[in-house]
Amino acid sequence: MTKDYLLEIGLEEVPARFLKDLSDQLRLRVSDFLTDERLTFTSIEPYATPRRLAVIVRGLAETQEDIEEKAKGPSLKIAKDDSGNWTKAAQGFARGQGGTPEDLIIEEVKGENYVFIQKSIKGKPANEVLQGIVTVIKNMIFPVSMTWHDYHTPYIRPIHWFVSLLDDEVVPFEFVEVKAGRQTRGHRFLGQSVEINTVDDYVDQLRQEFVIANYEERQALIREQIEKIASDNNWKIPIDDDLLDEVTSIVEWPTAFSADFEEEYLAIPKRILVTAMRDHQRYFYVENPENGELLPYFVSVRNGDSNHIENVARGNQKVLRARLEDALFFYENDTNQTIESFVEKLANVNEHYKLGTLTDKQNRVHQMIPVLTKSIDLESSVTQTAQEAAKIYKFDLMTGIVDEFAELQGYMGGYYAEKSGLGEDVAKAIATQYLPVTSGGELPDTQAGAVLAIADKLDTLVGYFSVGMQPTGSNDPYALRRQATGILEIILNQNWHLDLESIIYQLVNERSEEADEITKDLVEFIKNRLEPHLSKSGVDYDIINAVKQANGLNLVYNVNSAIQLQAMKKVQASDYREMMEAITRVTNLGSKSETNVTMDESLAESSSERQLISVINDLPKQETDPEIQLANFSLLINPINSYFENNMVNADEEQIKNNRYATMQTLTNYINIMLDPREIITKF
Numbered sequence: 001m002t003k004d005y006l007l008e009i010g011l012e013e014v015p016a017r018f019l020k021d022l023s024d025q026l027r028l029r030v031s032d033f034l035t036d037e038r039l040t041f042t043s044i045e046p047y048a049t050p051r052r053l054a055v056i057v058r059g060l061a062e063t064q065e066d067i068e069e070k071a072k073g074p075s076l077k078i079a080k081d082d083s084g085n086w087t088k089a090a091q092g093f094a095r096g097q098g099g100t101p102e103d104l105i106i107e108e109v110k111g112e113n114y115v116f117i118q119k120s121i122k123g124k125p126a127n128e129v130l131q132g133i134v135t136v137i138k139n140m141i142f143p144v145s146m147t148w149h150d151y152h153t154p155y156i157r158p159i160h161w162f163v164s165l166l167d168d169e170v171v172p173f174e175f176v177e178v179k180a181g182r183q184t185r186g187h188r189f190l191g192q193s194v195e196i197n198t199v200d201d202y203v204d205q206l207r208q209e210f211v212i213a214n215y216e217e218r219q220a221l222i223r224e225q226i227e228k229i230a231s232d233n234n235w236k237i238p239i240d241d242d243l244l245d246e247v248t249s250i251v252e253w254p255t256a257f258s259a260d261f262e263e264e265y266l267a268i269p270k271r272i273l274v275t276a277m278r279d280h281q282r283y284f285y286v287e288n289p290e291n292g293e294l295l296p297y298f299v300s301v302r303n304g305d306s307n308h309i310e311n312v313a314r315g316n317q318k319v320l321r322a323r324l325e326d327a328l329f330f331y332e333n334d335t336n337q338t339i340e341s342f343v344e345k346l347a348n349v350n351e352h353y354k355l356g357t358l359t360d361k362q363n364r365v366h367q368m369i370p371v372l373t374k375s376i377d378l379e380s381s382v383t384q385t386a387q388e389a390a391k392i393y394k395f396d397l398m399t400g401i402v403d404e405f406a407e408l409q410g411y412m413g414g415y416y417a418e419k420s421g422l423g424e425d426v427a428k429a430i431a432t433q434y435l436p437v438t439s440g441g442e443l444p445d446t447q448a449g450a451v452l453a454i455a456d457k458l459d460t461l462v463g464y465f466s467v468g469m470q471p472t473g474s475n476d477p478y479a480l481r482r483q484a485t486g487i488l489e490i491i492l493n494q495n496w497h498l499d500l501e502s503i504i505y506q507l508v509n510e511r512s513e514e515a516d517e518i519t520k521d522l523v524e525f526i527k528n529r530l531e532p533h534l535s536k537s538g539v540d541y542d543i544i545n546a547v548k549q550a551n552g553l554n555l556v557y558n559v560n561s562a563i564q565l566q567a568m569k570k571v572q573a574s575d576y577r578e579m580m581e582a583i584t585r586v587t588n589l590g591s592k593s594e595t596n597v598t599m600d601e602s603l604a605e606s607s608s609e610r611q612l613i614s615v616i617n618d619l620p621k622q623e624t625d626p627e628i629q630l631a632n633f634s635l636l637i638n639p640i641n642s643y644f645e646n647n648m649v650n651a652d653e654e655q656i657k658n659n660r661y662a663t664m665q666t667l668t669n670y671i672n673i674m675l676d677p678r679e680i681i682t683k684f
Contacts, residue, residue, distance in 0.1 A: 590668025
């Protein structure tokens with residue numbers, strides 16, 4: 001027979017943005033705990049509301065699985081004396097394992113005899129094992145935590161109750177002086193405390209106390225209510241998934257309702273209105289289904305029932321009205337000023353006190369843009385547009401609307417720029433300067449915008465690294481990893497072959513006397529962003545590491561190299577292994593070479609040596625197509641193998657030895673354009 005087990009952690013309201021992840025974490029930790037404790041189960045159902053994290057384990061075994069194991073004791077020469085009697089060491093070992101010396105057996109391990117004891121461990125009852133589930137609660141990890149009362153145990157929020165039931169039986173444990181029982185709490189205002197009779201009653205008993213414990217059910221109900229409001233009023237209500245998740249995470253008994261606001265506020269640009277409603281008030285905005293224009297209505301979700309819902313609607317109208325009144329004031333005030341007046345104010349604002357003003361930043365980015373566009377051979381109009389945008393692109397940070405709605409930085413710059421007649425291309429470049437704001441997010445949709453975004457992010461990285469403010473460990477207060485990821489994603493999206501290392505060196509050299517070291521650190525920092533990107537593409541970790549160790553920084557080439565290597569490994573495994581073994585032999589020697597001589601074919605002493613040098617001389621000095629380079633590697637296999645079979649690199653004659661090391665060094669430099677093969681695992 002099997003049983004069901006319920007664990008509920010009762011808390012003060014958990015921040016909405018963490019609820020889903022914490023629910024998943026609890027489910028996984030309970031699963032791992034049961035697996036480690038040899039308690040089999042069928043499934044685990046997660047439940048989460050702002051005031052609780054819970055799981056129900058279905059089909060839980062009544063007892064642990066029995067196990068048979070062989071324990072290893074001392075060597076035989078220690079376990080028996082000269083007379084063949086068991087020593088105290090052997091007797092103590094047997095006793096410690098719950099047996100007697102008669103249970104000891106002798107087995108050979110690596111040429112030496114040891115004593116062992118075969119023992120059976122009887123599984124414990126589930127209700128006894130589950131008392132240890134308190135370790136799951138203790139070991140939860142939180143992005144933020146707090147302490148309360150005089151406890152020194154940080155947690156996401158103060159704990160108020162635990163429910164721990166195996167079918168209808170309480171499984172006791174205690175944590176932060178809160179004892180587990182069967183009593184849970186209903187809705188904070190509509191419900192009461194209730195004792196759960198059995199695990200199967202949990203969901204229904206909470207429902208009676210105005211709590212829908214199942215996250216997906218609660219979310220589906222909210223969506224259904226919003227769609228009904230839209231249908232009843234012939235509205236279109238876009239349901240933003242992130243907002244829906246947030247709203248689901250802050251209510252236990254959802255009731256959606258609609259209300260209106262004054263039409264005069266429709267004079268505010270739609271993006272500002274949507275930001276005010278969606279991002280600041282957690283409202284769903286309403287559109288005309290025919291033309292997509294914003295209508296003067298909004299939809300919100302109450303954490304409660306429909307009683308006196310009209311009062312709730314009036315309260316929300318009042319709050320939104322104040323927010324929109326501010327937005328209208330700042331918008332009108334901004335439009336009465338010129339862009340030039342905002343640009344002038346940038347000279348009084350520091351990017352960071354160690355990095356100079358925002359005016360300085362604009363000037364550096366303006367100067368950087370021709371360097372970038374020249375490297376990728378873009379049309380002059382793209383450079384001109386990006387430079388025109390760079391002269392003013394931070395101005396909206398001085399506007400009232402961005403000061404009130406920080407999420408609109410960039411967008412408002414583009415909006416005001418176009419409104420001022422600066423042209424659509426310049427406006428778009430300014431509007432997309434911060435993209436992508438998250439990994440995998442929206443990217444600039446024009447070349448000028450992409451150039452400006454890369455230049456802005458590069459300047460930020462160079463600036464912070466130059467003053468020694470690079471991230472350490474998981475600490476990244478200035479989101480520099482996000483900036484580096486943004487550079488990677490934009491460059492890959494545009495398929496631009498940029499020699500970033502030389503560009504970075506040039507930029508760092510203008511700001512620091514330690515250009516070599518800072519450039520090295522920053523190049524490595526950006527290369528590290530390749531790892532998550534390539535992992536998502538199914539590239540093996542050893543190939544990722546090998547490509548990261550390649551010379552230079554051409555992100556498109558680096559990514560394509562990894563993908564081509566992975567494809568060859570998958571389709572031509574034996575050729576791939578043979579190729580890697582050959583070029584690794586070369587790299588092992590070439591990377592150690594300190595000779596400054598140039599490879600000289602006239603010093604070759606054998607046909608195999610002449611052949612390899614001849615092949616190397618025919619190789620291109622730089623490569624931008626990894627498919628071609630892999631083909632060249634394949635052509636090198638036989639000459640390399642023949643070379644090592646017929647020539648000794650460490651020749652007795654100094655001139656010959658130096659020439660052979662120069663040969664290895666030259667070929668290693670070519671190989672290292674793509675990868676460092678010493679990172680590759682060839683046994684698979």
